[in-house]
Amino acid sequence: QSAGAQYSAVGSNKPGMGSQSREASFAFSVFNLMNAIMGSGILGLAYAMANTGIVGFCLLLMLVSSLAAYSVHLLLKLCDQTGDPFYYYSMSSYLFILKSELPAAINNFLNANGAGTTWYEDGRLLLILITLCFVLPLAILPRVGKQFVTNTQKSCVLRLHGSLLFVLVFVCLMIIIHFNKVCCLSKLQGFWSAYAIPTMAFSFLCHTAVLPIYCELDRPTKKRMQRVTNLSISLSFILYLVSALFGYLTFYAHVDSELLQGYDAYLPRDIVVMTVRIAILLSVLLTVPLIHFPARKAVILLLFGSRRFSWWIHSLTTVCILAVVLILAIFVPDIRNVFGVVGSTTSSCLLFVFPGLFYLRISNQRFRSLDYIGAAFLVVFGVMVGVLSLTLIIWTWVQSF
Template structure:
């Protein structure tokens, strides 16, 4: 109780001190770690944004049409940038530099648990993206070890993900972030080029030509169906970087709200451009026949294409390199829940990392469908972290008038997040039940 009261008093004091406290905080507590350049911060933001969510965007376009998808993607990108803006404003007002601390300042232990739980679930969702590249199936009976997806996943996690996840600072991942973005750019270039090498109607010697050429090979500008329910959650999943923005902010050279907001805006714009190109040309390649995971479409119709195989490897490593970046806030969330009063310890740091890696890898092996991950995680934790929590925390913490422009927009974010999450989740559940029947 005394700790809660003390923290509440520190929150109120921080609100009075304002931006000066933020500068002092980063100058004292984070003097050694605040070395990340502006460019590396942009790379880390783009890396946090861009994961295997890019593989589901062409399917989202086929479910909503080109115009509908473009408007929705732009809306989600702008909304995501604004919700980050609210978090940065709160950091400036309170001198707090973690998502969990903002939750604690707003709703004490309940707020911290809400944020930490959502971040951990989100981290599980990101990990589950990796299993699809290894063709991991529960109880898979494959004799050669090099063809066993479970063994390959474990080897990659132990020798690639774990060493990067054990690093103490996010700034060390700047180089891997740049490499990951290059992989994404390569993927987009291949998608654009392959548009001219995949015939329509589709044919590969084993699949017959589709009938009704006009319906299969004509793009749809606007479409609404039950599949459209996956569109916005997938986009929210694809633009969620909020859990990593605040740690990146704290390690930025000469940290300020305007400087960090500029880095976020640049990262959002570049990510939006890559997303649009890959989704558009992926959709124009397969039209209504695009798979919920774009690479599956290429593997089906170009099964032995060496370029597609190289793209698959690049996306795999890109996603694997994203996992350590997402792991930072997840580990911090767990440590804040159970070891908030303990000083930094390498033993605790390593043990928590190993526990998270072990649990999430086991869950990744036994979750059957990546589309289910995009749908459920996107409609729950992604919408909460992207829309609901920033608006909710701003309403609770900020001392502005309830009629101020920011608070009205924050309220709009909350309502929007609840609507998107509940409607999308309801439609997804109904679709599952219908498919089972």
């Protein structure tokens, strides 16, 4: 099958849509979607729990995950009505993790003192090298699913879809560290944080991957894809909750906004911590190319339309997107700012506002239908949460000066 087939629509079984073969099973689609959900957001959830309390965190996480599943439901209904399977995304936080954690990982393995005098302790330089040597070759592949697997690409794809396994390793090792090496005892009680809901929204943002995965799902129906989404979000909810809980119970008041830095500070050069760091670094590194696919597809459609596939346009768009994301990752000082600002703006829009607006604008449902009311609620909720959180975040910045 040609590379240009990635721009074909959902399937020939719906009016107005092109045809393409489908090879992704239900389990493979769940795995793919979980791989899109689970990412750098896992590092900020323990900090959110420390500022909202365990009960408050659980309630908010359940609310955000439920609304995420519902917004996907609206997107799938629109996809069936319009035949348009595309969306978009942002990747800066993943590269920020590499910038902040890769030098520490190298120092741990080399048993260095971390004085910052050698080239491999410069996170910005390492980030550029990793992007050029690893992320770019994977991101420039033309397809996201099994259909782009060829003899020359197979090893890259296996590593790409292995990132979820590294997240599982990360969560398991967090539990081991908690029960064997509790670092702090003082508790922090909190009820609200400007970063809590934005971080959760950021963590559950998978909408860019939903429709491309729907394109490749075997025996595609809205109900079948909704089951894929519900199962993926439910399993991710469990992993997020476990990781946040054990991260919080390990550090309590000393939870860092970037969880790995807390482990490194209290357990320097510990073999378990080093393993956790490598697991999450590999997970983040392998997720960047995966979430790049829908971003590139959206940019190409916006700028060039649905014309015949062109390697020149494909490659130029890939390089430009990675360059912008790389610049943002290099100059952002704290990942809490990434989770807060991106979560309250981009993530809130993609998770709540845009699915609701699209449904209200495009759907042929009646004004008082349940989904119409639900879509309106998503828009109002997303706008309120985004504006309130962003205002509080900016206020904390002003207070810190």
